[in-house]
Amino acid sequence: NAGVTQTPKFRVLKTGQSMTLLCAQDMNHEYMYWYRQDPGMGLRLIHYSVGEGTTAKGEVPDGYNVSRLKKQNFLLGLESAAPSQTSVYFCASSRIPTGVYSGANVLTFGAGSRLTVL
Amino acid sequence: AQKVTQAQTEISVVEKEDVTLDCVYETRDTTYYLFWYKQPPSGELVFLIRRNSFDEQNEISGRYSWNFQKSTSSFNFTITASQVVDSAVYFCALSEAYSGAGSYQLTFGKGTKLSVIP
Numbered sequence: 001n002a003g004v005t006q007t008p009k010f011r012v013l014k015t016g017q018s019m020t021l022l023c024a025q026d027m028n029h030e031y032m033y034w035y036r037q038d039p040g041m042g043l044r045l046i047h048y049s050v051g052e053g054t055t056a057k058g059e060v061p062d063g064y065n066v067s068r069l070k071k072q073n074f075l076l077g078l079e080s081a082a083p084s085q086t087s088v089y090f091c092a093s094s095r096i097p098t099g100v101y102s103g104a105n106v107l108t109f110g111a112g113s114r115l116t117v118l
Numbered sequence: 119a120q121k122v123t124q125a126q127t128e129i130s131v132v133e134k135e136d137v138t139l140d141c142v143y144e145t146r147d148t149t150y151y152l153f154w155y156k157q158p159p160s161g162e163l164v165f166l167i168r169r170n171s172f173d174e175q176n177e178i179s180g181r182y183s184w185n186f187q188k189s190t191s192s193f194n195f196t197i198t199a200s201q202v203v204d205s206a207v208y209f210c211a212l213s214e215a216y217s218g219a220g221s222y223q224l225t226f227g228k229g230t231k232l233s234v235i236p
Contacts, residue, residue: 033224040127042209042228058223090163105213106153107224109163 002026006091006110013081013117021076021113023091030096031105032074033058034066036087037112043090049074050096081117089113120145122212124227131200132235139195139230141210147171152186152193153211153224163209169193200234207231 004025013019023032030051035043035058045058049068063085065077074093078085090112094105121144131137143152154166167177169186177184181198197204210227 035226040228042122042226044226045223048223088161092163106165106168107163108165109155112161 004091004093004108004110006089006113008113009111010114011116013078013115015082015117017081018077018079019081019115020078021089021091021115023074023076023093023110024072025074025091025093025108026072027093027095027108028071029093029108030071031094032068033092033094033107034064034074034076035090035092036060037090038087046076046089078115081115083117085115086117087115089115120147120150120212120214120223120225122210122225122227124208124210124230126230127228128231128233130233130235133202134199136196136198137200137232137234139197139208139210139232141193141195141227143191143193143210143212145212145214147214149214151213153213154184154193154195155209155211155226157207157209157229159206166195166208197232200232202234202236205232205234 007022033048034046037043044060046060046064047058047066049055052071055066067075091110092107094107123142150171152169156164156166174186183196185194207229209229211224213224
């Protein structure tokens with residue numbers, strides 16, 4: 001089982017360039033998330049999706065767009081990269097609880113994608 | 119608004135010492151979930167434990183134990199007889215209970231970097 005796979009693992013961009021990070025999960029999870037991790041800041045939620053065709057903003061959505069055209073894939077796009085977007089990006093997925101108040105999801109994370117914007 | 123505070127930024131211990139990582143949280147919810155994740159130097163995020171707000175029993179798993187106290191809004195993590203392989207960044211996280219309306223976000227603390235010296 002691959003779990004959650006992120007591509008690419010490393011990328012260097014110049015300011016103003018665009019790129020897309022791909023997240024794929026093979027666990028049939030409904031929920032998917034994109035987080036960024038910066039030194040001393042922990043993980044902060046960028047965008048998330050509760051199902052195919054849906055997306056929603058997280059804590060730090062500015063400068064990013066996302067799409068969930070297929071249940072197994074969640075794409076994170078940077079239209080015009082800025083140095084402030086230099087970070088490690090983590091994708092995660094989780095199943096939907098089987099019932100109301102039945103429990104919070106355990107997130108399964110990908111290995112991360114390190115992005116540097118010069 | 120939810121908040122997780124890990125006041126210890128970095129901790130160094132000598133191998134075989136016990137170490138406790140502190141986690142204090144804030145939430146208005148009466149039902150919530152707490153998590154600990156481990157991020158070893160390789161970078162992936164590994165799930166360690168999930169507890170719900172109704173279960174204040176301490177939990178022990180091998181050398182790991184967790185002390186959940188609602189009265190002080192704390193969910194502390196103790197490693198007994200630490201080993202070099204325990205060297206990692208540890209994140210505490212908080213999530214509201216699933217209520218059937220959209221996703222519920224995982225709020226992370228900023229992490230505690232534990233270094234175990236041989």
